[in-house]
Amino acid sequence: MNKQSSGKKALNFLGANSVPIMFIVIIAVCIPIVGFSPTFLLNEIVTRLSRNAFLILSLLIPIMAGMGLNFGMTLGAMAAEIALIFTSDWQIWGIPGIVLAMIISIPISAVLGLLCGKILNAAKGREMITSYIISFFMNGVYQLVVLYMMGSIIPIIHNNIKLPRGYGVRSSVDLTRIRKSLDNLLAINIGGVRIPMATILIIVAMCLVIIWFRRTKLGQDMRAVGQDMEVARAAGIDVERTRLISIVISTVLAGLGMVIYLQNMGDMATYSSHSQIGMFCIAALLVGGASVDKASIGNVFLGVILFHTMFILAPAAGAKITGNEVIGEYFRVFVSYGVITVALIMYETKKRREKAGIGQQLAAAQREGGVTRA
Amino acid sequence: MSNQTPLLEMKSIRKDFFGNQVLEDINLTLNEGEVLGLVGENGAGKSTLMKILFGMNEIRETGGYEGDILLNGEKVTFATPFEALEHGIGMVHQEFSLIPGFTARENILLNREPQKKSVMAQIFGERMNTLDRKAMEQKADQAIEKMGVEIDGQMVISDMPVGHKQFTEIARELSKDQLKLLILDEPTAVLTEQEALALLDSIRSMSAQGIAVIFITHRLQEILNVCDTVAVMRDGMLVQHVAAAETNISEITRWMVGRSVIMERKNTRPVPETRTIMKIDRLWVDMPGETVRDVSLEIREGEILGIGGLAGQGKLGIPNGIMGLYTAGGTVTFDGEEIPLNQPRRCLDRQLAFVSEDRRGVGLLLDESLEWNIAFPAMQIHNQFLKPLLGGLIKWRDEKAIGEVTRKYIDELQIRCISSKQRAKELSGGNQQKVCLAKAFALKPRFLFVSEPTRGIDVGAKALVLEALRNFNQESGITIVMISSELEELRQICDRVAIVSGGRIAGILPATEPSEEFGALMVSQVV
């Protein structure tokens, strides 16, 4: 028993860092095979960094509050999409369009977040699976709203957004009018690498906010709640409310992040853009070395870079190796799921090992002649 | 001491949990800066009294209490612990309530952190204020200062030795400026000798600063060292309240365990001088809260051996360890052969049986029928109540046989239920306990561990359970080891009683010895 657990410990230690290492290896192997030009690669990475970083940052706060990986961030994404449907229907273009979309998304995500938080408070200890199911459930509601109510109950003006049948939104909404308008703002070009300064600045600002937030009373309370709800409650912290707030914040941030994400894409798949986003963001964060109960801003950036480099390389590499483009596609998805699975397993085993008691000490005490106080 | 209005007055406090009286007419006064030592066996009512004083929820949930509490002369009633805190009463509980990942400082000021105003707070509320780390540092360190024991403010709780956690808790109470009265519930239980001494000093310094302290412990010497007065409780009554200077350990122990009416022992048979059937050698058990450190014990065939001792001293760990429910080490030989530890099955195969103290957690399948509960172990271990089908290829559950045996035990033990199919969780505590016994009896064991068989069940059921055990022992000559916190109960039905203290056997005496002897053993080497 003792040996076994200590062995597990060693294994776990390796495991904890293995994920980023593994990725570095994969990438190191792929790059020469694929032979992309560094400029191309850098450009891609910078684009994806600016595209995804904000979304992933939205995951940090629930982790801080001990609610694990917030699969419910999808709700924020949906809110953002609804907002964008409106702005593009009202023909609001460029930066104003983006700002407006963000503003509209806030109340929607706040409400969704509130709902999600309430449910999660009812499912303490099962937050992740629950938030994961919530995202599916809400996806249904989202479809109900977007596919049936929009155009029939909720006014939609333009036919290029409505389905020909007269209600419901087309499966893809064209965002060319706001496309990259944030990225192009004060964009600079360093050695052929295009850097969307405005977006980067927003992300940096967000990081600062999070750092600041950690140092607020609320932040402190969240950490306390995250580590031990009962103690926090005994100290007079309103546990439920604190957890609720953390989810609401996360959802709202996810909404804003999704707007940034979509303005870069310049085109929105109405019914699928959000379905995968949560999964990929979480995977990226975990690749960055985060765990279910501990994540830092550093993890976010390392994660985005490693994960997305893999994402860029995988299909090409797959094609080069097996002569089949699709393999790479599947591979990167497999990796995403794999990473999440591994992270979850490591988290659970850790929890269990912590529970496992002090037997060794007692045995030791025995050998030393039994005179001891634990 | 001084004749100004006392800091705290408790006037004729009474409390009953659903009819059975746990506190009767307690009167207690405490002056500013006075240190009161509160002693008594488990279940004497110490903690209940403190809970009342501290306004704990469970008191209200169980119908409140009678009598008055006066602080500085005026009557107070606390709806929640927080109100008690506001009135300057602090309490350090036995189990820590600390955030593992926080530093001592953060814990000391948990949810009372000094803050810096920030703009966001205007919009999103006070909680958006940033913490004033510098002020926190000062405030926390002051508290540590006040306590007079050096602990590292920056150290994270999870890296701390257990003693320091204890001190962090005390410091947290001291950091509350309004603190006038501090309740310490067995604070030294987890401390090393030196730490304990340090704590005593800090208690002295607190009282010097005018803070009154109620000090609950089983280490009587500490009481004598540090306290001004000693209050002894027994069976929910305050039997003595004297100046510490005027008494001594043996006197206190007598007060603690001495019964006003000595019950006559029904068990009058001589201690059997039979062969040793079980030999326990240097057993350690890692059972949280009931750690067994080094127990060696010999049990004679056909006897009823009682194991007593104060809570948390490890008496419960012994059966749980031997039966493999918690990680254990050492050697246990039964009937000449060694039993491998940490493998419940092997014990059961050797016809050992165990009635756990944790009825709902370990003892019962709450959601299943009585039939299942009673028949299950026998079915699994001895293949009873099974019909072989296809030439023994399939072992089919024999509902009929199960029903019969269940009804048999329902009659024998007078289990009150509507049918043998009723779900276990629908029975009352006493009947659930009987089901647990039936389960054990159905195994036809040669050796039976019974742990806290009468905990939390009404008087009638108590008598029945004890009766059943004695009969089982006498009729079928089964060796029984009974673990219980109630000394008198042990003395009633056991032949010999071993007292566990500090995870070790403090001594074994025939049940005929007077209670005082046992009492002395109980507190001999408590940790």
Next chain:
Amino acid sequence: MRKILFRVGAVLILLILAGIMMIVGRGHTIYFDNKTLEYNGESYAAIRRINVFVNGEQVAKLSKKERGMATCMGQSFSFDIEVIREKDGEPEPYHFDLSLPYGMDGIIVNLPAIMEGLPQEAWMSEFIPAPPTETEEDELPSDEFEMGGEV
């Protein structure tokens, strides 16, 4: 009390910001027609050649019966045109400042008419896009958990 004030303020600021965005961000498409226009009995003939400039950049070279296009955000729009009446004749420059109606996405400006300084309703008309004629999209969304997906 003070807090409520602040909160209301914050919300207001957001709303105002949103309002501003809706105005400055409103996108329009302007179509320049070089076509003959009939207006209460009179006819304003299309011109041989018109070059259209929006803030300095040439957006259209229009011969007779041609239509040029430009986009703009906000409700005020100004453009310049060069009019060349006959082959390699002197270009006559004109400058126009229009305020666009918020409600219209597409706005047609008839150049010959506007040059004659006719009233707005004469030279301005709404551009109605032809109703989309593509077939019903059959792909129904579902809770299907399709993988891949670009990120």
Next chain:
Amino acid sequence: MSEQIRTDDSILVRVHRALKDFGVPRLIIAAFLLLMFIVAPFTGVNFWSQVTNVFNRFSWNAVLVLAMVPMVHSGCGLNFGLPVGIIAGLLGATLSIELGFTGPVSFLMAIVISTPFAILFGAAYGGLLNRIKGGEMMIATYVGFSVISFFCMMWLVLPYKKPDMAWGFEGTGLRTTFPIDKYYGGVLSNFLKIEIGKLVIPTGALLFFALLAFLMWAFLHTKTGTAMTAVGSNATFARAAGINVNRIRMLSVVMSTWLGAVGILVYEQGFGFVQLYNAPFNMTLPAVSAILIGGATANKASITNVIIGTILFQGIVTMTPTVMNGLINLDISEVLRVVVSNGMILYALTRKTEVSR
């Protein structure tokens, strides 16, 4: 005291308790389905063809739902890892076709071949779940996903040759969907099929399910089955009674996995196609919610739960589109399915599980 209250219950109280046990959402769903059946005739939808649909869908899915039972019984929670079993089944299916079996034999062989895979995967999967007690559901979900996406690659790489399955041109790589009428399409459904006017009953498939259901029921009445239930009901109790909890849990996972494998095969024979690649993603949640709708909780499930649940769930799924179309020609069945199934799971997750495990 409690038994007093128990004994002198008024009928009303009992009824009320019964309703509470039955669960509000379940009630709503049942009522809704009933409504559907009542309304159906008025919408010009043929009643009997609807019933037939329900029968069919039931016969396809019931086994997959049954695959939930063992793990629930052993306290491993809802089997979100169903894909593990499904993949084993798909391996069996593809291999038996590749090896050139046809007709009923191919179905039999598919089961035979998938069995070792199911046991292998199940053992690995169970071993994993034993190391992460308490966090089963989430991890199961992602184990399932990982396995699916891994096999997405395998389907491409593995050297399948049979032209019915493989892509014509490259020769390697299986198609996403291919018909199996040459093989075991409908082998069960068409066996002893009963046709009364518009009503068609896939007797064979129903019998097959009945057989498996009976075996499951029987197993739960054996010594080991009893132990399994006990482990699910209170693991500590079982351990104290000398049960090797991990082995029992492992066994239950293997059983669930195998049933998953068989389940997908049954589904295919009814559906008439084999779906590879991402298809398994969409099998899990319906099965989970079906058994929940049937009245199972996170650690109690019975054969009746399976049957009721599958009928209710599949009933909803099949009835709503047609009826809705008939009524307001508006097909919100898809949405409805998503909301109902996930809503049901949410309901189960947020409910306090009364048992202390």
